[in-house]
Amino acid sequence: MKAAAITWWIISVLVIVSSEGQSLTNNFSENQNKTMKMIMEHFHNKDHIRNGFKVSNVIKAVEIDYISGAFVNLEIELKQTTCHKSHWTKTDCGLLKNGRTFNCFACFKFSYHSEKILSQLLDCVATHQVEARVQRRNQSCTDVEMKQGFDKPGSYGFLKSN
Numbered sequence: 001m002k003a004a005a006i007t008w009w010i011i012s013v014l015v016i017v018s019s020e021g022q023s024l025t026n027n028f029s030e031n032q033n034k035t036m037k038m039i040m041e042h043f044h045n046k047d048h049i050r051n052g053f054k055v056s057n058v059i060k061a062v063e064i065d066y067i068s069g070a071f072v073n074l075e076i077e078l079k080q081t082t083c084h085k086s087h088w089t090k091t092d093c094g095l096l097k098n099g100r101t102f103n104c105f106a107c108f109k110f111s112y113h114s115e116k117i118l119s120q121l122l123d124c125v126a127t128h129q130v131e132a133r134v135q136r137r138n139q140s141c142t143d144v145e146m147k148q149g150f151d152k153p154g155s156y157g158f159l160k161s162n
């Protein structure tokens with residue numbers, strides 16, 4: 001009886017968590033979704049990341065259309081799941097108890113005329129490291145935002161991540 005109740009409790013919690021994860025990005029634009037996908041791939045490609053992570057919070061979601069291209073700025077929080085990182089796209093991964101939390105900050109400038117990314121910045125760090133990076137993130141992101149379409153295409157910006 002007790003075990004069944006606990007199982008139900010766990011299932012309910014998992015359902016709530018996964019449906020919340022959905023609604024966080026439900027109103028995202030196509031460019032914001034593209035950015036999201038690149039954040040998640042970039043993050044899970046890191047050697048020191050062993051588990052799958054999922055979005056637990058959207059801190060910032062901006063999109064501005066410039067003549068030079070569409071600018072997207074996302075800041076999200078990721079929580080560690082019990083799944084291996086090769087399964088990060090699975091929706092039924094439970095959160096790891098006392099798991100790690102990361103903060104990812106991304107800025108992209110998308111061309112209107114092609115699939116080309118004019119400029120980008122991807123920065124994922126443990127939550128406690130965010131404070132020290134706010135200024136550098138803002139500066140590098142402004143460079144991405146102001147990037148014009150016709151000079152040096154495809155330039156990359158990466159903050160050194162730990």
Ligand SMILES: *[C@@H]1O[C@H](CO)[C@@H](O)[C@H](O)[C@H]1NC(C)=O
Nearest residue numbers: 022025026027028029030033
């Ligand atoms: C972006 O992704 C969310 C969640 O997967 C989806 O609900 C939404 O329709 C997508 N937006 C667009 C414009 O495709």
Ligand SMILES: *[C@@H]1O[C@H](CO)[C@@H](O)[C@H](O)[C@H]1NC(C)=O
Nearest residue numbers: 026027028029032061062063
């Ligand atoms: C989605 O909704 C959130 C809050 O409900 C808002 O801050 C954000 O700007 C919205 N994004 C879009 C693309 O409309």
Ligand SMILES: *[C@@H]1O[C@H](CO)[C@@H](O)[C@H](O)[C@H]1NC(C)=O
Nearest residue numbers: 073107137138139141142145
């Ligand atoms: C950077 O900081 C300025 C001034 O506080 C703010 O207006 C701007 O939106 C910030 N840019 C980003 C990408 O956070």
